[in-house]
Amino acid sequence: MIGGGFGGLEAARSLARAAVRVTLLDARNHHLFQPLLYQVATAGLSPGDIAEPIRHIVRRLKNVRVVLGRAERIDRAARQVVLAGGASPLTYDYLVVATGVINSWFGKEQEWAEHAPGLKSVEEALEIRRRVLMAYEHAELEEDPARRQAWLTFVVVGGGPTGVELAGALAELSRNTLAGNFRSIDPREARVILCEGGDRILRAFSEQLSGQALRSLEQLGVDVRFGSYAAEVNGQGLTLGDERIDARTILWAAGVKGGPLLATLETEQDRMGRVRVAPDLSLPADPRVFVIGDAAAVRQGEDDFVPGVAPAAMQMGRHAGEQIQRALAGQPPQPFSYLDKGSMATIGRSQAIAALPGGLELRGLLAWLAWLAVHIMFLIGFRNRILVLIQWMWAYMTFQRGARLITNEGEPRAD
Template sequence: MQKRVVIVGAGFGGLAAAKGLVGAPVDVTLIDRTNHHLFQPLLYQVATAALNPSDIAAATRSLFAPRDNVRVLMDEVQAIDSAAQKVKTSESGELPFDYLILATGADYSFFGNDQWAEHAAVVKTMEDALSIRERLLAAFEQAEKEPDPAERARLLTCVVVGGGPTGVEMAGAIAELGRTSLVADYRYIKLDEIRIVLVEAGPRILTAFEPGQSEQALKALGNLGVEVQLAASVSNIDDRGVTIGDRLIPAANVIWSAGTKARPSAAWIDAAAARNGSIIVEPDCSVPGQPTIFAIGDGASYQDTDGKALPGLAPVAKQQGRYVAKLIRARLAGAPLPGPFKYRNWGMMAVVGRSKAVADFGSIKLSGFVAWLTWSLVHLMLLIDFRSRSSVYLAWSYAWFTRDRIARLLTRKSVPNFQTPSAQEKRI
């Protein structure tokens, strides 16, 4: 009987592991809560109407041939019995395994203020992105007919919390959406009414980059009309907006990108976890004391040679997925095992609106148009298939030449209600 490998999560790490085991003498089961693989680095562009959902997602089972040894299940893991080597799911029952790969990813963390989640959107899933897109577009529709200046100002204000790459890219994209694509379509909305605020608790944005590149990104955001508030700690988020200290920024839309935490896979297998909940793993990505269970990607805390935990980036997850697949193949064949996992850092990039980006490739630092072009080419090549690359290239080309966005449709009959209780009272 062939060995059985169960992979939980069809993100970058899980998909890389599954592809690495295609053709191996094992039965692979890939479990995910959705039926698609999502290219998360471009999710913010769906949220800001630059791309359609199908541009950055592909049905997971379509990535494997029918005769491959990979079975794809759309299901949700409820628990794991490590001793009995079984994964318990909500619909498929118990799935036995000889090897288990946990690639469960991460969620956003509100640093103990979970009540803020009711009023602040996050960008982790396709549903998140579409919800943000709907709210941004609906806010403009409502502002067009809003007679109260204060309420109009609140509707046309968006606050992005977190000055990392996700927050910077989101703030820049929203500014371009509002100040170039949308403002021209509305008769009664003026350019100076649109306010995009990026809030960062630290002294600068993009702290993983060099200070000079952070300054370049800050200047690029300013040119887009984004108001950046540094050393600004959020004290509250509610239906009125965001409070920094004791100062309220009234805003109809708040987007949170300030911190992440691992999904609760450590509790499933009773494993030691880091502060963010990720599973502390051995140099071969296995769980201490459980050599047939591996954790990779955002759900794993891996100490690099310099003693620092690897960042939660797609390249880390993909490289770990390929490594674990190679390790399992070697074990099955009785071949020499590969040495400890070593992450090859290809660099970091962040785009800041139209034709502006920063890139850090170690000894090579890029900024401006060259960095933006490099970012575009790299992301095109990282997309899952030729169809996605073609559609994204066409959408970007159209947006670059026309400054327009292709996906600005509100498809629901009812749009979000942005009115605060006080605004509702005024109308009664």
């Protein structure tokens, strides 16, 4: 099993009672609850609230061994996973690849990634938090009005759930949390700009719900730009079409792609670098290798794909585990079928939208309470659930964010 995210963990769990030995390999020692990562990036939660050591999660699964290491290459002919750093390769009878996706800057990785960090890991969330909080500190000391405004301009690129959640939280940070904390600047004058290339945000939702989300964002003071693609990004700002925006903080939520490991499977990948799998989630030419979760391009219907969301990864993990057991019992494979349990997105501290199965749609506070319940329920670890709930209640009552620490600050950025 490569990857201790939603898919890999669920695959390991589904094999807990089977007569097999499972090796769970991950480059990190923790499982990360990515849906709440934006809260770490905006100082609402601390990393330990939303991450849990993988060893601890699977401690009761006696047939599961955890290995900390990065898979560098998969050698299907030798049935081996080659590890980075020269450690001995891992040999497998069956392999489940659940490595998720990585940020994509559409081929501009070298030029843009440094200036516009994405949000996929704890490290990136902490870097965003540092940049956001430091921007206010720089603005406080800056005497030139134009330069001060550039420090107080925050641009989020990408109008999907991550971009919307980030923009909403940044607006609340400036309007509520930081208000009154500075003497030379008024944090409420910060501009939060969300740019979306298409003609609406949250495209996975109905037009009504995405319209509602837009209104909620605008009420928070977010400036939403449509049809605006980033043409140039650097340390001083970005160009959207013909318009230049001076902004010292740019956050990237515009795209993801499969990681480099997937190419070593030497099988067909889609435009996003995800692996095209057979209906049972195995490789078309190798029934011993399964690719699941975000890393897999799984067809549903004619030209649609299973979405890259946590419940889909978990369902795929379970399915892959079952298929391995069927193969060991000499039974034929079964196709995977995704059960859509609905989707949600939150906009700020008490607004959300939810599309539930059967066409039921929720919005406003009710949707936010449903969002809160689901996210706390699916957080791994009882301690985390309690901690997050308490922090949210506190934040809800006081508008305060408990993790406003600036860490890893080296030399101040040069102008």
